[in-house]
Amino acid sequence: MTYQRANLTSALVTKRTDWNDSLFSITLHSPSTQFQAGQFTKLGLFDENGKIIKRAYSIITHPEQHQATGELEFLIISDPRGQLSPLLHSLQVGEQVLVGTEGTGTMTLEEIPVDSRDLWMISSGTGIGPFICLLNDKKIGLRFNHLVLVHAVRHRKDLTYTNIIQSLEKQYPGKLIYIPVISRETHPNALSGRVPQLLDSGELERTAGISLDREKSFVYLCGNPQMVKDTSNSLKNIGLEKHLRRKPGQFASENYW
Ligand SMILES: Cc1cc2nc3c(=O)[nH]c(=O)nc-3n(C[C@H](O)[C@H](O)[C@H](O)COP(=O)(O)OP(=O)(O)OC[C@H]3O[C@@H](n4cnc5c(N)ncnc54)[C@H](O)[C@@H]3O)c2cc1C
The missing domain is CATH 2.40.30.10 (Translation factors)
Structure with missing residues (x-):
């Protein structure tokens, strides 16, 4: 049919x-x-x-x-x-x-201010999806110095697309930094806890090996609305501002519900 x-x-x-x-x-x-x-x-x-x-x-x-x-x-x-x-x-x-028959949404590369040099993609759960798509864009490697992909999940079994991420790490050596965050288990290759607290304590930046700042960083947040809200507050606390087309800032988000 x-x-x-x-x-x-x-x-x-x-x-x-x-x-x-x-x-x-x-x-x-x-x-x-x-x-x-x-x-x-x-x-x-x-x-x-x-x-x-x-x-x-x-x-x-x-x-x-x-x-x-x-x-x-x-x-x-x-x-x-x-x-x-x-x-x-x-x-x-x-x-x-x-x-x-059409795509919608503004979480695209074109929306990011041209002077941003480090792109942070912070996701929870299925919110990693659009970032896998963006990371497959050939322009992304040319445009940014660092690409930080944070994937927050409850359990290790919720970490998806790890094979694709591994091949992207080979494609962008030293540029793509993948940080899984697991809230309900501990795992040697993942951070434990929740993204806003890991930002507040500075652990996320230490793990990435780069700092988040107004001059060079742009952050996309995607997934659970509570994660998006709490992480937005943590970003504001370190001086980043919400990005609007009429007033460029350093972070933007997409809520899944
Ligand atoms: C812009 C946008 C993009 C989205 N992309 C995705 C996607 O790529 N993958 C995806 O699975 N969902 C995605 N969603 C959510 C999706 O649209 C549905 O809301 C979801 O599948 C639940 O639909 P439902 O009819 O089964 O539940 P509903 O009867 O609509 O019940 C909604 C409830 O389901 C829960 N919920 C909704 N989405 C999620 C989720 N992703 N993870 C955990 N809990 C959730 C919430 O508790 C919410 O209150 C997206 C939503 C938006 C607004």
């Missing part, structure tokens, strides 16, 4: 990866979706009354990769209390889903 209405089109699920019981990635064949690296689009399914349930999901695939393959990948967590995510979780290869 094909479907096209309200900026949605039907797409075939071509691949799925299960990271753990509730966290998964799906790849769709959707050659017509137009987007920029860092943006999100809608995914949707019909409910039992024939009504479309749709929600926003960040695109993992870089636009150049999409152009070559027609495929779009999404990283999703199923919330058993939610309406759409459990339905997406039950999708199998060969089934259809509705997908947006």
Whole structure:
């Protein structure tokens, strides 16, 4: 069945990866979706009354990769209390889903002020998705001196795309600094605790080996709204300001709920 209405089109699920019981990635064949690296689009399914349930999901695939393959990948967590995510979780290869024909969102490379030299990408949970997409942009390595990718999760099993991150570290030696942060377990290769406290104590900057400052840093925050709010306050405490198009600053964010 094909479907096209309200900026949605039907797409075939071509691949799925299960990271753990509730966290998964799906790849769709959707050659017509137009987007920029860092943006999100809608995914949707019909409910039992024939009504479309749709929600926003960040695109993992870089636009150049999409152009070559027609495929779009999404990283999703199923919330058993939610309406759409459990339905997406039950999708199998060969089934259809509705997908947006356009990307939306301002967490793109173009929005970052031109004088920024170090890009910090601070994510929680599935919020790492748009940063994997941005890191696959060839311009990013030329434009920035340092790329700091922070991924905050509860458990080690929630750390996703580590293979891709390892190959990106080889692509950007000494430039890409990956810092996993785990809140409910200790692990020798990850920081323990929560991002705002690790910023307040200076541990995040010490681990990155570079400082956060107004002259050279730009920070994108993505994921859990509490993490975004508390981390924004920590950034303000060290003198960084929220970025607005009419008044350039040093950090911007995307809340997932
Ligand atoms: C701009 C934007 C981009 C987004 N990108 C993604 C993405 O790439 N991957 C993704 O899984 N979700 C993403 N979301 C969240 C997504 O749109 C849905 O809200 C989510 O899948 C829950 O939908 P639902 O219908 O199952 O639950 P709903 O009935 O809408 O219930 C929402 C509840 O689910 C929880 N929740 C929502 N999103 C998450 C999440 N990502 N992690 C943990 N808890 C969550 C919150 O407690 C929230 O109150 C994004 C949201 C926005 C606004």
